[in-house]
């Protein structure tokens with residue numbers, strides 16, 4: 587019985603790719619302590635945010651409802667600059683029109699996930715690029731999970747190596763302190779329950795492509 591190994595192919599095309607950008611914040615080791623205490627102090631002082639989080643974000647804290655424009659905080663200037671560079675690169679990686687449009691950050695908030703907290707599947711409306719930056723986590727912290735939005739693929743999936751990105755329906759990326767992931771805002775994602783005793787701290791943010799000022 588012959589196989590197809592000798593069959594000549596002209597190539598393999600990749601259609602509908604989903605890009606995930608990752609980078610390390612170069613200043614993280616110098617900034618780590620400051621960033622952790624920035625978020626923890628904010629949480630400690632944010633009475634209203636803790637009240638809403640208790641209702642909307644069981645067992646965790648998010649500043650999403652009370653402090654969601656952290657990109658304006660002078661203490662985070664350098665980190666936000668790094669996020670902007672990452673978003674510029676991501677827009678270029680997609681071959682978007684970066685001559686006339688540029689990524690503009692429109693929200694940034696912090697999340698603290700202690701033991702047993704989790705974040706169900708969601709996406710980020712009203713933006714083009716979303717991202718997460720890890721302030722505090724370790725190897726025991728839960729990963730961010732992404733879901734393939736092409737629902738038709740569930741129709742009759744062939745037996746396959748599900749570890750390969752070509753075949754995965756769900757993908758998980760391990761968090762790492764000082765690292766950022768950017769992804770398209772329409773991509774559904776979630777964070778599994780934190781079973782570690784260690785708090786997981788992240789900052790989420792969103793960019794939209796805005797028209798550059800005409801000169």
Ligand SMILES: [Fe+2]
Pocket residue numbers: 708709710775790
């Ligand atoms: Fe999210």
